[in-house]
Amino acid sequence: MLFDSGVGGLTVLAELRKLLPDAPVIYAADLAGLPYGTKSEAEIAARVAGLLGRMSERYEPRLVCIACNTASTIALGMVRDVLEIPIVGTVPAIKPAAAMTHTGVIGLLGTEATIRQAYVDNLEAEFANGKTLLRHAAPGLVAAAEAKLRGAPVPPATIDAAVAGLREQPKGSEIDTVVLACTHFPLLEDELAEAFGPEVRFVDGAQGIARRIANLTEGQEFSREQPDFAVTTGPLETLVELGNAFSALGIDGLKQF
Template sequence: MNDRPLLFFDSGVGGLSVVAPTLELLPTAPVVYAADSAGFPYGTKSEAEIAARVPALLGRLVERYRPRLVVIACNTASTIALAHVRSALDVPVVGTVPAIKPAAEMSKTRVIGVLGTEATVRQPYVDDLAARFAADCTVLRYGSARLVELAEGALAGFAPPTEDVATELAGLLNQPGGERIDVVVNACTHFPLLEADLVAAAPPGISFVDGGPGIARRVAYLTAGQDWPGQASAHRLVFTRLGDREQRIAGFLATRGFAEPELL
């Protein structure tokens, strides 16, 4: 059935940074975007909470929307719950991981930064990625809950204060050796939504990289040869809580091809 959608899941709006490059490759793909607004933010929650919550919610979403593929468009949820989700669902599941490999390939100074949520940057999975793909690099990390809030606010119509972005970036760059960072991994899908602000706050010569384009290529590969609708249609937007902030975000996304929000 060519109308079966791609399901993107995140704690908030960060996964939109993955939806955009996916639609560049698959422009008529139907999308269901699900934000766990009732559980937002994930970055300050325990591993046990996320490991229990994410598979349960995705089970309900898959039952309701019957997607052909699921994208966990959230680094925190992926690094903690991806294996649980794959064992629970009978559809392909694509996770999101920090783009440490491309960052290491880009770095000239061999010092890279990983900017994510507190939950993501402390995961052993990040240690493993650094050991496998950046063994000759110094990898500095910083977890920021504030940048996640700023990204959510930006889509709700509130411009992020320049000084707040600079303060959070300084938490990474002001670490010992941080002055040599030349590539920063946006290890939270929210952060590419603030990339212009991060670039403006960063010293000259620092590049930012994220996993969105790589995830998009993976989705295109896994769905190669499948039928798609002949033209793009309105995408579906799902929240687990519909408050004022979610309504403001939905108003913005209405200009990007999303229908009226639904409640899970």
């Protein structure tokens, strides 16, 4: 089961399909709780742990992936305490970014809740020691990504504000690598790439998450008792509006949780 506040987890599902095309998937979108980035840590931890507890009782998944940086950096430990199945989290891809950068200056775009976490501080200390990590909260990109999947235009001002939030910091002009620390943000990589310019490369955690899931399920047999489906905590109509995006990744059933 892949869990996200919205549909950013589809970027993870796309990579998972490449490695495990036969794996049955339930996608859970907590659209009633979107966005997570503006909520307090206590709210996020309680909501995510509670929802995943109830969803696991109902659907009995063999593994849960929290395909959301905000939820993972805050609630991963609590969820692992609650559930007795493997839990794969999503954390900002600071380690690969540190290996990629040539200038030593890395940008990180995330939600407000993600960029302030000690979890991110620890990743920076462990993997980007001696480098400069500039962080910027870009919550507007979440709504822009969701809108893009519905076929709506992406507001250029939203992209420009995210770029300026990094570029206008000291050493911002030297950024050559940007961590997309929200699973929604890779949906906007084309728009961000155009705004940042050709010298900037992007990195996110989707491929690494897919590899981790493949590793944890190695040797297991996959079979489908029913077609793959998605559930939402919010209005079903909101999920239906995104039906084409789900169908493109092999999920045609859309349900209310």
